[in-house]
Amino acid sequence: MQAEIPPEIADWFAGRGWRVRRHQAEMLAAADSGKHALLVADTGAGKTLGGFLPTLADFCPSRLGDAAPPEGLHTLYVSPLKALAHDVQRNLVTPVEEMGLPIRIETRSGDTPSDRKKRQRSKPPHILLTTPESLSLLLSYPDSFDLFASLKRIVIDEVHAFATGKRGDLLALSLARLQAIAPQLQRVALSATLANPEGFREWLAPLKTGDVGEIDTVALVEGEPGAPAEVEILLPEEERVPWGGHAATWAIPQLYDLVRANRTTLIFTNTRFLAEYTFQNLWDVNEDTLPIGIHHGSLSREARRKVEGAMARGELRALVATASLDLGVDWGDIDCVVQMGAPKGSSRLLQRVGRANHRLDQPSRAVLVPGNRFEFLEAQAAKDAVDAGMRDGEEFRPGGLDVLAQHVMACACAAPFDEDELLAEIRSSLAYAWVDETVFQRVLEFVATGGYALKAYDKFRRIVRDRSGTWRLTHPENAARHRLNAGIIIDGEMLQVRFRNGRSLGKVEERFAIALKPGDTFSFAGQALEVEQLRDMEVIVRASKKSAMIPSYGGARMPLTTHLADRVRAMLVDRPGWARFPDDVREWLEVQDWRSQLPGPDNLLVESFPHAQRHYSVYYTFAGWNANQSLGMLVTQRMEDRGLMPGAFVANDYSLAVWGLKPVKDPAPLLSPDILTDEFVSWVQESHLLRRSFREVAVIGGLVERQQPGKRKSGKQVTFSTDLIYDVLKKYEPDHVLLEAAWADARERLTDIGRLQTVLEQSQDQLVHVELERVSPLAVPVMVIIGRESLPQGAVDDELLLEAESIAAAAMRVDDLP
Structure with a gap:
């Protein structure tokens, strides 16, 4: 495929001493031919710019001629991380401004102020950068039909990171709705680490009802190969490789030497606990008082933005981070990436290694730090896989019924719907092509009444079918309740950590916080804190110089692939x-x-x-x-x-x-x-696993609400509510749609x-x-x-x-x- 590059774009590339790469030109050609596209290219190959190139071309005067630039929302960019959306905004604004293109770019996430969110719906930017959850919420508003009517393109970045999970289910349903609103919509997905591109082409393609034969509508564009990564394994200089443990504390002196020897070092850990622990140990040996930062998902928005800005300006010598930064963030001055502990997968390692240098013509350098002997073998296996260019990844599985229930409710919030039309729309996504009329009727019955065992309770009545067969909300307030509680990511219940002056540092899990008492100290956000009091859902603290413990988190473990x-x-x-x-x-x-x-x-x-x-x-x-x-x-x-x-x-x-x-x-x-027959079933039913799964699907499916206007339920309250409902359903409606969803989760995710x-x-x-x-x-x-x-x-x-x-x-x- 060949495409004529607009002179505005060609001149901008030439002015920087660059060239439009083959895969970038092919992305433009795919768009010009009316195709969707999947771009698989190495880190530093200009994937994001390749995904946006057709959008930039649509605004170039040389292509517009005498026509006016496009109005309204033109392109959606969806990423798995808020930080990635903000990073893309920074890096996209520069070419737009330097080319003089009339394009307005904004971000939207849970961190976006409410007044800006409201304005974005009435006066949208040309390019909106968002997350799957925020997109789903946008689709729940009545004005979504007008907002997305002009949409020409959706760019899904780092598609491998979430397409095979529940966030991917939610995005697949949102894609189906967007395609119904804007039939001309072109879908674009980007990734550096796909083991099975054909499977992702099938996922990306819009299907005819139940048909999987639309893969030919998706062009597969493969990027130019880059310089091979340079990966080494750090070993103790004098001691032996430890027998056990994952923190690799032995490596701190050598890690500090790495930080001193490089301009900027990005240090990845697999958990938030290990991020805080590694940061604290590094700071203890930081005799040169080098600027070292920390970044993870439990820190406050202000803390994360401050660190991201400092990294973008080249002000930090090292940053300790979790997966909150391992996807696509482009900080070109990073010259070394460190992985603390085992990487758990070659694709994950390759993704993290790519944060160094971020240039296709220069090798990215990474250092693996094993915590024990098996982790050394795992690190060596991961290094060998990266050297051989081998990827790993998760398989696609049927879409979750709890996510489908949430989407049905979002559709009802936007407008009354016809069930046959909505079912056809839902089945146009690969994740839900398996849903037939019987399954859909069960989901509708759940959203409408809570199910057979709960239909006597008015609180579970959210939608109703009128005489014409159209489904609509039972009350307008149900829309507000849905938007307060919608979402896919179900972390442990969190308590805010604040200074007495109100400044927030972030959140710790409720199970950790409830064990604290005034005078206790803990290390968080890179500093020692003393508890002054616990009130409502907050931990009030002050700075301390006492020794401190580190909060533990109950997040999901990264599985060994x-x-x-x-x-x-x-x-x-x-x-x-x-x-x-x-x-x-x-x-x-x-x-x-x-x-x-x-x-x-x-x-x-x-x-x-x-x-x-x-x-x-x-x-x-x-x-x-x-x-x-x-x-x-x-x-x-x-x-x-x-x-x-x-x-x-x-x-x-x-x-x-x-x-x-x-x-x-x-x-x-x-x-x-x-x-795996009777004994497995009995064990899962009697253990906490099924209850835990039910707790999550009940929240995702909207049966139990965590958030109410001005108030949020504690984890104990949510658990009490879901346990009561679980016992009722298990006794009176064992085939309830959410019990089925909980079983699917328990089998696939919790028990593997x-x-x-x-x-x-x-x-x-x-x-x-x-x-x-x-x-x-x-x-x-x-x-x-x-x-x-x-x-x-x-x-x-x-x-x-x-x-x-x-x-x-x-x-x-x-x-x-x-």
Whole structure:
């Protein structure tokens, strides 16, 4: 495909010593031919500008001729992060101004002031940068039909980050609605890290009713290759690679040396706790008082904006951040990216590495800092995958019914609707092509009455069908209630952290805050704080110089991808490849090989051994934490049924360790696939998992409201409400649409049923059981985990504190080896 580049754009590129790259020109050509487009290009390749190039061209005088520039909202840009939208605005304003194009650009998110939001609906900019949630809310207003009637293009950035989850479901439904309002709409998606571009083409394409044959309407544009990334693994200079732990505290002195040696270093962590912990440790050794910042999603908007601005101006030497900044943010002066702890996936690592240099012709430099020996192997596997250009990613799954219920309510808030027309619109998205009339009727019944078991309560009556068959709101106030509570991201309930003068620092989770009392200190937003009082939903604090604990957060764990897990397993049996490992890691694997066996791609290794008057079994599944936690609960239940007196279990991404008072002589019966029928169902129903899932889908589906005018329910109040409803539905309406949605969540997200099933199938003909006299070297990392799960029934108290060095010493003894 070839496109004629408007001279205004060509001259601007030339004036900067640049050229319009092939993939950017192809994006313009795809737009000119009336096609949707998916652009897959390396970080620094100018993806965002490529996505916006057709929009800029539409405003160029050379293309307009005597015609007036477009009026109204022309282009929507949707990103998974607020920070990314603000960064794109900064970087888009420059070319627009320098080309002299009459384009107004604004952002809209939960942080946008209400008066600006109102004005944007009546007098929209030409380009609006927003998030999936804010877009869905815009579509809930009656004036959305006028607002989006002029829409020509929607640009979805970092599409891999959310298309396969519930935020992607919400966006897919919004795309279907936008296409109905503006049939001329062109869809554009951008990504640097897609393992399966064809799957994303199908997701992006608007479908005919239930038909998946529209992929040809989406052009696949592949970017010019860039310089390969330079990735290295940081190792202790004098100490050994640790046996356990994830914080990599050992690396702080070396990390500080990196900060001193570079202009700007971006340090990524996988959790908010680790971000605060790493920042605090860095500050403790910051003898040069270098400007170092911190950024994560729980900080206040002001704090985040201040840090983002300082980075954009090149005022920081280092920034410690979570995933709140790992997508697309363009700060060209970053010359080194550090990943603290295991990256968990090659695509995620590649995305974070790309934040360095951010130029296609220069290699991005990254340093991986493993917290323990398994994390070293994972880091090496991720480095190998990046070097080989291999990506990993999540598979698409059917859209969630709780998200569909929220969207139906949003549509009702905008205008009365005909159910057949709305169903056809919904089914034009791949995520919901599976929804038939029966399923849709169940969703409508839920939105209208709450369902059979709840229909007697007026509070659940939100929409009603009139005599003509049209659905409409039962009362106008339902629209305001919907907009107050709509959203997909369900974090733990949060309390504001404020100084007495009212300045907000951000939020901490309610479960952490309720344990605080006046005089307690905690570290947050990079400073030590002393609690003065707790009132309503706020923690009032003052600055302190006392030592302080760091808040913990209950956010979802980043799962180890199947792709990376397979690479680690292959490395374990590649004995010649061990030569590139540090001496202590190589010795660890060699002693394991002598004393026991190594788990490989073609077997499921289970080791059994006595330790401290208990009998342990370690299952090397490499299936991720969620699947291993689920397996732990199921195996210990079967051990209980067989009189093996289980005590407790611990799990990490790589393995599961279970102990009991009697030895496991044959693990095969504990792992038979039939465990996923009655026993799995019984366990999930009796555990907290289904209640937790129901709590989330009830909020997303609008059954339980967190927010009321001027007041927000506490986490305890929400939990109390959802638990009551859950018990009613479980007893009187077990096939309720939200119970079905909760089950889907519990199976896929909380228990990772797919990977668990793979482990159980592998156990049938690939199980290797090794009985040992003592703990093996490979078992040490999981054995030293603190905070093991104890069982609610038939459990034996676990008072044992496992000492890492003593266990390691026993595992690595070689006096009995040949």
